[in-house]
Amino acid sequence: MMTEALLLQSVIVLPVAGALLISLAGERHKNLREAITLITAVLLFIAILLLYQGIENSTHLVLVIIEPIAGLSLALNLEPLGLLFGLICSFLWIITSIYSIGYMRTNQEQCQTRFYVCFALSIAASMGVAFSANMFSLFVFYEFITLITYPLVTHRGTEEAKRAGRVYLGYLLGTSICLLLLAIVWTWSVTGTLDFTEGGVFADSDVSPGLLTTLYVLSVFGVGKAALMPFHRWLPAAMVAPAPVSALLHAVAVVKAGVFTVVKLTVYLFGLGELERTGAADWLLYVAGATILIASLIALRQDNLKARLAYSTVSQLSYVIMATAILAPVSIFAAAIHIAVHAFGKITLFLAAGSIYTASHKTMVSQLDGIGRRMPWTMTAFAIGSLSMIGIPPTAGFLSKWYLLQGAFTVESWVALSIIVISTLLNAAYFLPIVYAAFFREDKDAQVTHGEAPFTIVLALTLTALGTILLFVMPGRLLSLVQLIKF
Amino acid sequence: MVWYVVLAVSWGTLLSAYQLLMQVLEQGEIIYFLGGWAAPWGIEYRLDILNAFVLMIVASIGAIVMTFAKRSITKEIARDRVYLFYTAYLLNLTGLYGVVVTGDVFNMFVFIEISSLSSYAMISLGRERQALMAAYRYLILGTIGATFFLIGIGFLYAMTGTLNIVDLRVRIQDLEDTRTVITALAFLTVGISLKFALFPLHAWLPNAYTYAPSVVSAFLASTTTKVYIYVLLRILFSIFGTTFVFDIIALDWIFLASALLAIFSGSITAIYQNNIKRMLAWSSIAQIGYMILGISLVSVTGLLAGIIHLFNHAIIKAALFMCMGCIFYRFDSVQLSDLKGVGRYMPWTMAAFIIAGLSLIGIPLTVGFISKWYLVMAAIERDWYWLAFAVLAGSLLAIVYIWRVVEVTCIQSAPAKDHPEARQPHMKEAPLSMLIPLWILVIANIYFGINTELTVDVARQSAEWLLGFK
Numbered sequence A: 001m002m003t004e005a006l007l008l009q010s011v012i013v014l015p016v017a018g019a020l021l022i023s024l025a026g027e028r029h030k031n032l033r034e035a036i037t038l039i040t041a042v043l044l045f046i047a048i049l050l051l052y053q054g055i056e057n058s059t060h061l062v063l064v065i066i067e068p069i070a071g072l073s074l075a076l077n078l079e080p081l082g083l084l085f086g087l088i089c090s091f092l093w094i095i096t097s098i099y100s101i102g103y104m105r106t107n108q109e110q111c112q113t114r115f116y117v118c119f120a121l122s123i124a125a126s127m128g129v130a131f132s133a134n135m136f137s138l139f140v141f142y143e144f145i146t147l148i149t150y151p152l153v154t155h156r157g158t159e160e161a162k163r164a165g166r167v168y169l170g171y172l173l174g175t176s177i178c179l180l181l182l183a184i185v186w187t188w189s190v191t192g193t194l195d196f197t198e199g200g201v202f203a204d205s206d207v208s209p210g211l212l213t214t215l216y217v218l219s220v221f222g223v224g225k226a227a228l229m230p231f232h233r234w235l236p237a238a239m240v241a242p243a244p245v246s247a248l249l250h251a252v253a254v255v256k257a258g259v260f261t262v263v264k265l266t267v268y269l270f271g272l273g274e275l276e277r278t279g280a281a282d283w284l285l286y287v288a289g290a291t292i293l294i295a296s297l298i299a300l301r302q303d304n305l306k307a308r309l310a311y312s313t314v315s316q317l318s319y320v321i322m323a324t325a326i327l328a329p330v331s332i333f334a335a336a337i338h339i340a341v342h343a344f345g346k347i348t349l350f351l352a353a354g355s356i357y358t359a360s361h362k363t364m365v366s367q368l369d370g371i372g373r374r375m376p377w378t379m380t381a382f383a384i385g386s387l388s389m390i391g392i393p394p395t396a397g398f399l400s401k402w403y404l405l406q407g408a409f410t411v412e413s414w415v416a417l418s419i420i421v422i423s424t425l426l427n428a429a430y431f432l433p434i435v436y437a438a439f440f441r442e443d444k445d446a447q448v449t450h451g452e453a454p455f456t457i458v459l460a461l462t463l464t465a466l467g468t469i470l471l472f473v474m475p476g477r478l479l480s481l482v483q484l485i486k487f
Numbered sequence B: 001m002v003w004y005v006v007l008a009v010s011w012g013t014l015l016s017a018y019q020l021l022m023q024v025l026e027q028g029e030i031i032y033f034l035g036g037w038a039a040p041w042g043i044e045y046r047l048d049i050l051n052a053f054v055l056m057i058v059a060s061i062g063a064i065v066m067t068f069a070k071r072s073i074t075k076e077i078a079r080d081r082v083y084l085f086y087t088a089y090l091l092n093l094t095g096l097y098g099v100v101v102t103g104d105v106f107n108m109f110v111f112i113e114i115s116s117l118s119s120y121a122m123i124s125l126g127r128e129r130q131a132l133m134a135a136y137r138y139l140i141l142g143t144i145g146a147t148f149f150l151i152g153i154g155f156l157y158a159m160t161g162t163l164n165i166v167d168l169r170v171r172i173q174d175l176e177d178t179r180t181v182i183t184a185l186a187f188l189t190v191g192i193s194l195k196f197a198l199f200p201l202h203a204w205l206p207n208a209y210t211y212a213p214s215v216v217s218a219f220l221a222s223t224t225t226k227v228y229i230y231v232l233l234r235i236l237f238s239i240f241g242t243t244f245v246f247d248i249i250a251l252d253w254i255f256l257a258s259a260l261l262a263i264f265s266g267s268i269t270a271i272y273q274n275n276i277k278r279m280l281a282w283s284s285i286a287q288i289g290y291m292i293l294g295i296s297l298v299s300v301t302g303l304l305a306g307i308i309h310l311f312n313h314a315i316i317k318a319a320l321f322m323c324m325g326c327i328f329y330r331f332d333s334v335q336l337s338d339l340k341g342v343g344r345y346m347p348w349t350m351a352a353f354i355i356a357g358l359s360l361i362g363i364p365l366t367v368g369f370i371s372k373w374y375l376v377m378a379a380i381e382r383d384w385y386w387l388a389f390a391v392l393a394g395s396l397l398a399i400v401y402i403w404r405v406v407e408v409t410c411i412q413s414a415p416a417k418d419h420p421e422a423r424q425p426h427m428k429e430a431p432l433s434m435l436i437p438l439w440i441l442v443i444a445n446i447y448f449g450i451n452t453e454l455t456v457d458v459a460r461q462s463a464e465w466l467l468g469f470k
Helices: A002-025 A030-053 A080-106 A112-130 A135-153 A159-191 A209-222 A234-240 A243-270 A272-278 A282-300 A305-326 A329-360 A376-390 A397-410 A414-440 A455-473 A476-482 B002-027 B049-076 B079-101 B105-124 B130-160 B165-175 B179-195 B205-211 B214-240 B242-248 B251-271 B276-296 B300-331 B347-361 B367-381 B385-410 B432-450 B453-466
Strands: A062-069 A072-077 B030-033 B044-047
Touching: A002 A030, A002 A062, A002 A072, A002 A112, A030 A080, A030 A112, A062 B367, A062 B432, A072 A135, A080 A112, A080 A243, A080 A329, A080 A455, A080 A476, A112 A135, A112 A243, A135 A159, A135 A243, A159 A209, A159 A234, A159 B367, A159 B385, A209 A243, A209 A272, A209 A282, A234 A243, A234 A305, A243 A272, A243 A305, A243 A329, A282 A305, A282 A414, A305 A329, A305 A397, A305 A414, A329 A376, A329 A397, A329 A455, A329 A476, A376 A397, A376 A414, A376 A455, A397 A414, A397 A455, B002 B030, B002 B049, B002 B079, B044 B049, B044 B079, B044 B165, B049 B079, B049 B214, B049 B300, B049 B432, B049 B453, B079 B105, B079 B214, B105 B130, B105 B214, B130 B165, B130 B179, B130 B205, B165 B179, B165 B214, B179 B214, B205 B214, B205 B276, B214 B242, B214 B276, B214 B300, B214 B453, B242 B251, B251 B276, B251 B385, B276 B300, B276 B367, B276 B385, B300 B347, B300 B367, B300 B432, B300 B453, B347 B367, B347 B385, B347 B432, B367 B385, B367 B432, B367 B453
Parallel strands: none
Antiparallel strands: A062 A072, B030 B044
């Protein structure tokens, strides 16, 4: 269908065009520049909503952009899982844009134009990941995300930021080039195709379990953005970036691109059936489980708020991977839902952390005593986000945990069940004390006079907190979208 | 004035090279007897897909570099020697073209010497005194290489009585067991390997590229090594043949080992360089390793990877050296420590450097990725997974040395205030006459990474032809 092709193109073209206009507007026309960012974000979201409208009668169109090597093309298509990722990213981009305006101006960050340009481009690349029709396209956009977010991570230009940038590039490019690319070329030489297909590309090609396991290990560890241990160090390092970057990119776009890639290649490249037959994914359950627990334990000991959130992200990402590794359809739903709900919950937490920094320049958990009374909106949102991380109703975190438990029951994996229970306790142990201290402890420092952060910041984080609750109250749309995933 | 003449010559030869390539693609080999003397008595010029392609590489780099050269030359070469540069450059071009088109080994040797002698002269034109020493060192080692090559030819002539490549191929098949022929192969291989700086015969290269004027480095790095690798292909595949070279002598293992050593030692040494030109020179040694690695796999895909990397590396390295030309033009230095925050004065130059650097690393949608893809494919086809991994790990080292430069030049903490001589009038973007050729190459880096029809097709045909599948 014509419109579908047009819409698919526009998800890449819109943010790129936005980036161009932003760079033209430049530092001189600040208001115009930020208006362009917002308008682009809204347009992009509308485009994806339109795609969502048409998903029921999608034509399975594959839009080939270019074909560098015969049979190996850069191509886009529409598919429920990718659509979900695209919807979340583009919606949260709108909110983060509102937030950035307040944050960047109040904190007087340098090179703001570069910031907005790179931001828009990284959204474009994320959209590419979301709508990739084959593994090669996904890889291309995946690499592009890494490169274009690098200037955002090193935005401050300090020695510390440079070091973080090195770790960031080293881990992400290192794993993707050495492991993922190797797996891709290898898969290509075995099967002759990299197209995402229902049931996977190995379906009829009886490859040996050994080979399939090797390929799967290379692929999963190759996706460094999924922050599976031992390749997780880049994520805490990236926290040196400004808060909007940590919020949208390192809680949503970049890391979700990582776990999304893992889910996508498990379902559409390797195929659940084939993985189950060969047992090639059995090891992943344990690695992901270990990552969940170890990262939570590390998070417990972090005093820096953003570092604690980062390790919490590492742990939460592995929920998605563990859900994928269970290989049951219902656990794949859990993985997809968790991508969505964690996005809302974690972005709320990061936005709150940025809000605290903007208003009070506090970065440590131990400094937050009594801050809830000065910043009620921020800290209430933070509390909601925390509840969602733990998985307590009425927040969206409960949804994914429910499906994840269901998945673990269907395959009778007691290991997975106990990991979920222990980690829920750990989550509570490192989030609830913050909430408690913020609202119920006395503020020792009597001289503080700050109140709430600027309006746009508070608005943004209130919206995401609301979203976290709404997803729990009205999960219908989300669930029906997820159930369109075919295996 | 002189520049316009040289420029016209460069673009003119590019035009004929392009037409020759098209003609070869359409009609097959072109044969020309010099002076009307039929081969094998006279000298035969023979153009097939492989050398038409190499001819095209040399001609296009020549044309682009010459367009770029004018301002860079006036900056980096003393005024009373500029004419020497242009003369040496034209001689060099002649030599390279001659090596590529000729079908006669002795004629090839003569042209190799023409191009080598003129490149010694070009390197010695560098402003620093070390340029003389670098040129001298290159002269000594280059001459040893040429002598080895000549001895090899002598042995072959003694055994077969012919110098024509096609004729040699026919006659040598009966003589493969003789020690003389084996010795000839050894002399020819070592001689030419010295010329294109195969590890461990690379000692002359870093200094030569570092102290030569940037234009000369850009030109030599992307043409001479490529042409000499072409000569190697001719010797191995067209004269001796795969069975003899690889099955009986097992030269592929030697090439494999030295290619891997080249990749890793070259890249690691590049990481520790402060002078960016020297860093690029070491990177060239590593990249030559990739080309030889492709050849050592002795399969269509491997050879394809090697041949296509001839072209891809030519446009990558020329672009990178031209960036250094631009930076030197404005900042009088290519020492990394002098270049803090250059990116803010020269955004276009540094953007070009980053894109070409990404291409060198092998990021998708650039030419570097295409080479790497086929190289990894070739390794996997032979079930050498460790080698595929090693190739990819090599690109990580490239990330390190490229990113060191990016970090220093483009990311800096404080604004220009802490720069010792902040905002002087000369600190600005390079002139358009330098930027435009540079960006043509950068766009070529992306274009041929997206549309590989021509390059892959030509490389595949050459590879199949060399391996005797056609």
